[in-house]
Amino acid sequence: MDPYDVTRAIAAATAIATSLDLPATDATVLHNSNKLALHLTPADVFARVAPVGQEVAQFEVELAQRLAEIGSPVAALEPRVDPVVYTRDGFAVTLWTYYEPATPDVVPADFAEALAQLHAGMGKVDMASPRFTDRITEAEKIVGNPALSPELTDADRAFLSDTLGSVRRAIHDRGAAEQLLHGEPHPGNLLSTKNGPLFIDFETCCRGPVEFDLAHVPEAVCEHYPNVDQALLGDCRQLVLAMVAAWRWDIGDQFPNGKLFGDELLRTLREGPPWPTLDAVTSRLDLSQDPQVAEAIAAEQESLSPECRADPARLRRLLAPDFHEYGASGGELEFEGTAELVAANTDLNAEPIRVQNMRGYRLADGLVMLKYTSDNGTRRSHRTSLWRRVATAHWQMFHHQGTPTQQ
Numbered sequence: 451m452d453p454y455d456v457t458r459a460i461a462a463a464t465a466i467a468t469s470l471d472l473p474a475t476d477a478t479v480l481h482n483s484n485k486l487a488l489h490l491t492p493a494d495v496f497a498r499v500a501p502v503g504q505e506v507a508q509f510e511v512e513l514a515q516r517l518a519e520i521g522s523p524v525a526a527l528e529p530r531v532d533p534v535v536y537t538r539d540g541f542a543v544t545l546w547t548y549y550e551p552a553t554p555d556v557v558p559a560d561f562a563e564a565l566a567q568l569h570a571g572m573g574k575v576d577m578a579s580p581r582f583t584d585r586i587t588e589a590e591k592i593v594g595n596p597a598l599s600p601e602l603t604d605a606d607r608a609f610l611s612d613t614l615g616s617v618r619r620a621i622h623d624r625g626a627a628e629q630l631l632h633g634e635p636h637p638g639n640l641l642s643t644k645n646g647p648l649f650i651d652f653e654t655c656c657r658g659p660v661e662f663d664l665a666h667v668p669e670a671v672c673e674h675y676p677n678v679d680q681a682l683l684g685d686c687r688q689l690v691l692a693m694v695a696a697w698r699w700d701i702g703d704q705f706p707n708g709k710l711f712g713d714e715l716l717r718t719l720r721e722g723p724p725w726p727t728l729d730a731v732t733s734r735l736d737l738s739q740d741p742q743v744a745e746a747i748a749a750e751q752e753s754l755s756p757e758c759r760a761d762p763a764r765l766r767r768l769l770a771p772d773f774h775e776y777g778a779s780g781g782e783l784e785f786e787g788t789a790e791l792v793a794a795n796t797d798l799n800a801e802p803i804r805v806q807n808m809r810g811y812r813l814a815d816g817l818v819m820l821k822y823t824s825d826n827g828t829r830r831s832h833r834t835s836l837w838r839r840v841a842t843a844h845w846q847m848f849h850h851q852g853t854p855t856q857q
Contacts, residue, residue: 451486456814459486459499462541467495470531472545476772478836478848482814483705485653489548495528496548498651499541507535507542510652513577522571523564525549525641525650546650549643550776551834551851556640556647561667562674564647565635569660572630579630582658586618586689589696599699601709606716610695613719617689624682626659636666636728665690668729687725691715694728743810746818746837749845754803754824759796762789770838770848778831778852801827818845823855830855 451459460477463486467474472493481487486499500507511533517524527533528545536543556564592598593610602610632639633654641648656662661679664672665686672678697703698712705711711732718731749768758764766789775783783791808822816839824831836849 451482451484455501456482456486458539459541460488462538463488463497463499463543464490466536466538466543467493467497467545470536470545472528472530479814479817482817494548496525496546498544498546502537502540502542506653506655507544509577509579509655511535511544513575513652513655516575516577517568517571520571520574523567523646523648525648549641549645549648552642552644552853555637555832556642558668558670559674560647561637561640561671564640564649565632565663565667565671566675568632568635568649569629569663572632575630577630580656581628582631582633582656582662583618583622585633585654585656585693586614589693590614592696592700598701599696600701602699609720610692610716613688613692614696617685617692621659621682621685621689624659624679624685626661626679626682628657628659631656631658631660631663633663634666635663637668659686661686662689666728669727684723684725687727688719688723690728691719691725691731695719740810740812742812742816742839743818745839745843746820746845747808747810749837749847750808750820750822750835751805753847754805756796756798756800756802759792760798762793765789765792768845768847770840770846772848773846773850774848775850776852778829778833778854824852 456479460479464474464477467490472490472495474490474493474495476491477497478489478491479486480489480496484500488497488499489495490497498507498510511527514524514527515533518526526547528547531545536545590611593602593607593614596602596607599607632649632652633656634651635649639649639651641650659679659682661683664675664678664683672683692715695712695715698705698708698715714731714734718726752758753765753768758768769785769788771785773783773785773788775788777783804825806823806825808820810818810820812818818837820835820837822833824833831852832855833850833852835847837845838848840846
């Protein structure tokens, strides 16, 4: 959504929550694409907001209820209100339980087990849904219409069109069994909670072979999933790469670095098999080319420097007034007193904090999430930070979480 629609969507969600006796004086944008994901406080509610007519909210609500009833690993609807779709000012809003992250990432074996449990539950649910081939048709429409993909060259258009058609036929010829699927069970749609891994976002739910879902997850997850048809999985990975490439060239695409990603997907498809997973393709890209991600990373690195940590005024400038942290030690911190506490525990002569695998994701304009692993010599922790741009090249951290790890 553009900034104007984001403002309207937030107003609609907070008004609906307040009318249901769920106090919502503040809203944090967790994700912004065709839908908006919000954390409403102090009611502690997760809200999904989409323009009326562009959502499948009622389907998601019904499916989530039915899967929860049979014990599938799915996020729960907000129990304090009726499980329905609420509308206001042109937006459809659904309210869900908000889960504080338990760990930054779900390990592959647990991911695979949760996905197998989800598939088992979805196999018992009888609900009308599109087939996975409908999504191929959507991608073919984008590729086949220059008005929808004006920046795609003629050669790339022909190549992508041929690829989508040939892989559709290859999967059809295998005659695999089909069932209800999540549609996009990638790591971004799996929450790590104290209740275990829970899947969210069933907007792209469809019928197809389970290998279509597996084509969206990391290789290590597939290694733990039982009875995978490897040849079919290869076809499905090629299909997913081609479909995502088509979406990145859509004129209305809002994915950060979309054209950069689209070019890399086309190059990968031309290289041929073995087909990599989407996360492997993403890892090949230098996503820090996004200037907003680069600025947020620079701010995070500044906050970790001994000189900044020893200077309360310098560190305070990087913290938002609504800053909150769940520390690796188990404690909670707010804005007041944090900079002074950090300074009191910083030794300029000690070894600096070592950082590994820092990567960033632009969630919306002016909103970046960073993930990395830190080592201060005595404790190693996985860390996640949320940064908000408050002025040109000035970013402030408003949430941070550390989780101890032995990895």
